Amino acid sequence: MHRKSYIALAITLGVGQEVSASGFIEDSKATLELRNFYFNQDTRNQSAPTDREWGQAFMLNFQSGFTEGVFGAGLDLQALYGVRLDASGRAGKRGEDNTPGSVFPLSHGQAANDFSKPGATAKFRLSKTQLKVGTLMPKTPVLTYGDGRLLPQTFRGWQVEAKEFQDVNIIAGRIEQVVDRNSTNGQGMSIAGANNPQKGKFSNQFYYSGADYQATTDLKLQYYYGSLEDFYQQHFLGLTHNWQLPVGKLKTDLRYFYSTSDGKNSSVEGRKEGYVSAGYFGGSATVGKVDNRLWSSLFTYSLQGHSLSVGYQSTRGESDFPHLNQGQGRTLYLITNAQSLKFVNAGEDTTVAAYSYDFSNVGVSGLTSGFTYLSGRHIQTATQTRSEWEHDFRIDYVFPQGPLKGLGLTWRNAVLRGNDSADKDESRLLVTYSLPIF
Numbered sequence: 001m002h003r004k005s006y007i008a009l010a011i012t013l014g015v016g017q018e019v020s021a022s023g024f025i026e027d028s029k030a031t032l033e034l035r036n037f038y039f040n041q042d043t044r045n046q047s048a049p050t051d052r053e054w055g056q057a058f059m060l061n062f063q064s065g066f067t068e069g070v071f072g073a074g075l076d077l078q079a080l081y082g083v084r085l086d087a088s089g090r091a092g093k094r095g096e097d098n099t100p101g102s103v104f105p106l107s108h109g110q111a112a113n114d115f116s117k118p119g120a121t122a123k124f125r126l127s128k129t130q131l132k133v134g135t136l137m138p139k140t141p142v143l144t145y146g147d148g149r150l151l152p153q154t155f156r157g158w159q160v161e162a163k164e165f166q167d168v169n170i171i172a173g174r175i176e177q178v179v180d181r182n183s184t185n186g187q188g189m190s191i192a193g194a195n196n197p198q199k200g201k202f203s204n205q206f207y208y209s210g211a212d213y214q215a216t217t218d219l220k221l222q223y224y225y226g227s228l229e230d231f232y233q234q235h236f237l238g239l240t241h242n243w244q245l246p247v248g249k250l251k252t253d254l255r256y257f258y259s260t261s262d263g264k265n266s267s268v269e270g271r272k273e274g275y276v277s278a279g280y281f282g283g284s285a286t287v288g289k290v291d292n293r294l295w296s297s298l299f300t301y302s303l304q305g306h307s308l309s310v311g312y313q314s315t316r317g318e319s320d321f322p323h324l325n326q327g328q329g330r331t332l333y334l335i336t337n338a339q340s341l342k343f344v345n346a347g348e349d350t351t352v353a354a355y356s357y358d359f360s361n362v363g364v365s366g367l368t369s370g371f372t373y374l375s376g377r378h379i380q381t382a383t384q385t386r387s388e389w390e391h392d393f394r395i396d397y398v399f400p401q402g403p404l405k406g407l408g409l410t411w412r413n414a415v416l417r418g419n420d421s422a423d424k425d426e427s428r429l430l431v432t433y434s435l436p437i438f
Helices: 003-015 021-025 268-273
Strands: 029-043 051-063 071-086 114-126 129-136 154-162 168-179 206-214 219-228 232-244 249-261 291-303 306-316 349-358 367-380 385-398 408-418 424-436
Touching: 021 071, 071 129
Parallel strands: none
Antiparallel strands: 029 051, 029 424, 051 071, 071 114, 114 129, 129 154, 154 168, 168 206, 206 219, 219 232, 232 249, 249 291, 291 306, 306 349, 349 367, 367 385, 385 408, 408 424
């Protein structure tokens, strides 16, 4: 029997479902992704020691096909495993600030030798609509999983995605728990201001929905809604347009978020319980209440491997931009989603400039590089106006052929300074390889 048949049969017996071999089995695939990750973060203006962590990840992903018929069913399995190779800095022990390392979870006050995150997702298909229940890795404007460390962040819940109408993609879902990048346990969700691990407030209800409309070949329109129960409600509007010029191409990217309070965050009593947001507040009656409007524009000109981007982002209102934040890292759908900082403080105005180059245009296939500079100003606090800046550099190379074909090398460096954040120098080195099993 073919090895696909063995795996699919074992899964079928485990869930007690009869399947059709031509769909569930023959359309299945499995890959093993290897990631070697080195992280070095040096805090310059505080007494914290350098955070150095190094690990090896093994990420096995199995995706079945669907059973035949009008109503199809399938199953996806995920096994994420990380091994500590070194944690000689702050990550090796719990410091006075009670802060764990950036890559590994803590075990008895020490960075764990290894950690794992299994996942399973049941999936169902009717026409061009799919329902997924279990482990999810959403990627929408109001919720995006983070993958900036050794193992990715995952969520638990359900999601429906419908492509019944031409040029329209509709998504809706509910998240109940998050398993963070340096954790093995599912936990509730929170926002900055309320996410203290010991005394914070958390919610197990995050709802999201939205639609992407490809109006023309070059124009896409988006609307999304997200809500973390007892914390915030958020609306998003987006527009992206590609314009083929006589020489080169111009891409326009416009985004707008409108965020207000929800549930306990809406009342003084609820905020006194701890359901609060970070940010600057002008009056005592509104301290901790979500109130944020964020808009941005980014313009990218591309020509023969060169890409030059300029952009601007502005936040208004009395709170920081609200988003799921357990205090262990996050990825945001913002033009300011930098390597370290996010530039989402109350009142902050940020200028963005970036340049990247694809060296395949000069005969070096697989080599790319990029530089980004971000400067945030007018950050509102109770006593003064603050600022911060960051510049990021990265270089990527994927072997295009030969015995090392597909092997990827990445070096990322960030320097951040300002009176609203710690001064840090940070480097990351990644070696990645994806091995198809079948």
